[in-house]
Amino acid sequence: MKPVRLVHDDLRPPAPPPRRHLISIADLARDDVERLLGTARTFATSLEREVKKLPTLKGRLVVNLFYESSTRTSSSFELAAKRLSADTLTVKSAGSSVDKGESLKDTALTLGAYDPDVIVIRHPHIGAPQLVARETSAHVVNAGDGTHQHPTQALLDLYTLQQELGRLDGLHVAIVGDVLHSRVARSLVQAFALVSIRCTLVGPPALLPHGLGAETTTDIGAIRDADVVYVLRMQNERIQAGANYVPSLREYTARWGITPERLRPGQKVMHPGPMNRGVEIDPRVADSADALIERQVRSGLVVRMAALYDVLTGGPVGVRALAAAEVA
C-alpha cells in the first residue's frame, strides 16, 4: 500500500517525472554519461576528506539483490550506498527464499513491500532488471543481467580511462577474449560508441558475435594499434568438454593470452576481474605499472555512488544543484 501523502493536489507537479533506472547503456545519451562521470568526480573529491560519509541519501533504502556470486560489484554497491548514508539491505539468493524456489517476481514483490528507493540487482537472466522495474516502484540499477549488460562496469571503465589517459574522444581500445558471453563487453561497446572511442573486438571466432557494431578480428596482432587493451575473463565453462569454443585453455593462452611480448611499451591494460592469471592475462602484465586494474576497482566505488545518486535525483539540473549543495 502506498502511504497517504498530505500534499495539496495543486502543489504536485503536473505529471510525475518518469522513474529513472540504470539498466542498459543503450538507454543513455552522451549527456547522461558525462553527468554521471562528473558526479563521480565530485564524490571522489569528497572521499579525500577525513570523514568520508555524505548525508546525501540519508533515509533512503537501497536493496542489493544478488542472484550470482560477486565480490567487487556487491561490495562496492554496498559501500557506495553507505558512504551516501543510505540504509542498505543485501539479499543473496543462497540462504534466501530463492533457495526454496521463489520466483523473481515474488521476491521482487516481497522486497518491494518495504518501499525501497533503489533495488540493485544482479541476476543470471537477461531482462531480470526490467522485470523488477515492472513489479516494484523502486529505481532499478542493473548490476549485471546474464550476458546482457553491466552498465556500472562500463561507466567505471570510462571513468578510469578519463582519469588515467586524460580523455575519451579518439581513444582506441581493443577488447580481447570471450566477447560472446561477456556482459561487460556489450556495455563497453555501447559506451565507447557514445563517447567516440574506437573499439576493436579480438578473440577466437566462436566467441566473437557478429552484429555488435564494432570492428572484429581473430588476429591478436591487432591489439598493437590500440591505446588500451581490455582483457576479458576466460570463463571456465567455455572450455568444458563438448563446448569446443576453443580447443583448450592452453591453446587459448598461446594464441590470445596477453603477454608483455604482445604489448607495446606503455600500452595500458584493463580487466573487469576476477582474473585468471596465466590464462587470459600473464601475471607480469597484471602486476605491471601499465595495468589499471586496481584503479578500476577504486573507480567502482565513486561511479556506483554516482549511479545511486543519479537514479534518485534525475535530470542534469537536479544533479548539479544537489551536488553543489550537499557536497560543497
Add this chain to the structure above:
Amino acid sequence: MLWSKELPGANVVVRGARVLDPTAGIDATLEVRIDDGVVAAVAERVDANEHRVVDGKGLVLAPAFVDPHVHLRTPGREDEETLASGTAAAAAGGYCAILAMPNTDPVVDTAATLGALVESAKDDAVVPTGFLAAITRGQAGEELTDMGELAELGAVAFSDDGVPVTSAGLMRRALQYAATTGRPLALHCEEPSLSHGGHVHEGAVAAELGFAGYPSVAESVMVERDLSLAAAEEQPLHLLHLSAAESVAALRRAREHGVPASGEVTPHHLVLTDDAVRSLDPNVKMNPPLRAERDRTALVDALRDGTIEAIATDHAPHARHEKDVPFEAAPFGVTGLETAFAVLYTELVEPGILALETLLERMSAGPARIFGLERPRIAPGVRANLVLIDPQGVTRVTENSFRSRSANSWLLGRALTSRIVMTIANGAVVQE
C-alpha cells in the same frame, strides 16, 4: 478423423454478404441458406423458410478455417488449455477444424491415450478436433510408436513437434513405416547441436542483447536432411512452422523436383522479426525464433506463391506465472487461434501485401489438403463450415478478451482490423 460434441444444426440464412470461396472460384454477393447444419441453397435469392436471417451486408462469407497445428495441453496441463477452452478459442477465431499436437503429458503415443482424447473431444470439443500421434515413444527419438494402431484409431498424422527426430536413421524408418498408414509425418526441424541453448535468432539483436543464438542453419540443415530422406523414400512430409529463408528455398527446390513436401508458417513469423525481442517480452519468445526481415519476406513470398500452403497458429498456451519471468527463463510459445485472421488481415491484406483470397485459401483449403481433411466449401449438400467476417470491424486484444485459458499473446493491447462475426463448424453456430 475429427471429433466434436453433438450440437444442434443451424437453420440460418445469410443475406447480402460477399461469398468468397477462392478455391471454388466463387466471389459474388449471394444468399446462403443452411437447413439443419447443411448448406441447402446458394443463390442470388433464397427463401428464408422461417430461418433466422443474418444481415451480411458489408461482410465476407468464406469457408471456415483449418488450423493444422495447435497445442491443447490436454492431458496434463488443463490449467493452460482444455479441449473445451481451446476449441472455444478456435471458434472465436473462425475455425471449423483444428489439429492438436501430441506433446502432452503423457505424450499421445499409445492407443489408450489417443482413445481417451477422442472420447473427451466427443464430450467437450465445440469445434471438430483431430489429433496427431507421436512419431516416437515418449517423443524420446528412439523407438517408433505403433503407428498402424494409432492411425486406425484416427491419428491424422505423426509428429514429435516440440523436439526434432535427431537420428537420420530413425527418421528414414519413420518415413517408410508411416507410408503404410497413409498418414503424413509433420516435422519440427531443428538440429539440437546447432540450436543448443539458443533463445533468439542468431543475428544482430541476439548479439546486442547477449542471447545465445539459435541460427537459421539449425532449422535449414534439418529441413534439407528430411527433404533428402523424403526424396529418397518418395514419401510425403510436412514441415512445421518454417522460419528461415534457407528452409523456404530448400522446400521450393524439393517441390520443383517432385518431392511430395508441404510447409506451414505461423502468423508471428509472417509479421514479426527478431527486432521485437528488444522488448524482452516473454510473449515474443517462441521456437523456432523470430528471425530477420529477409526471412520474414521470404516466408510471405512463399505463402503468396504457394510454396507454403498452410498458415498454422502453433497456438501454445502457457500459464501466466510461467511467462511472468525473465525472457531466458520463459517457456517457448504464444497463443494464436483467436487473433490469426485479424492480425494477418491487418498486417498483410490491408496494406496490399497479400490478397484476401490467398489468405483465405492458406487458412482453409491449404491445410485441409495437406492433412487429407475434407475441404470446407460453400456448396449445396455439404455440412456448413463457414466463417462470417467483418473486414471493417475491430478486434481488441486484451487480457480478458480470450476464450483460451491462457493469455500469452504477442498482440496484447492491440486493436486489429476485421472481426469474426460468426463461425459455423460442422453445421453448428459455434461463435457469434
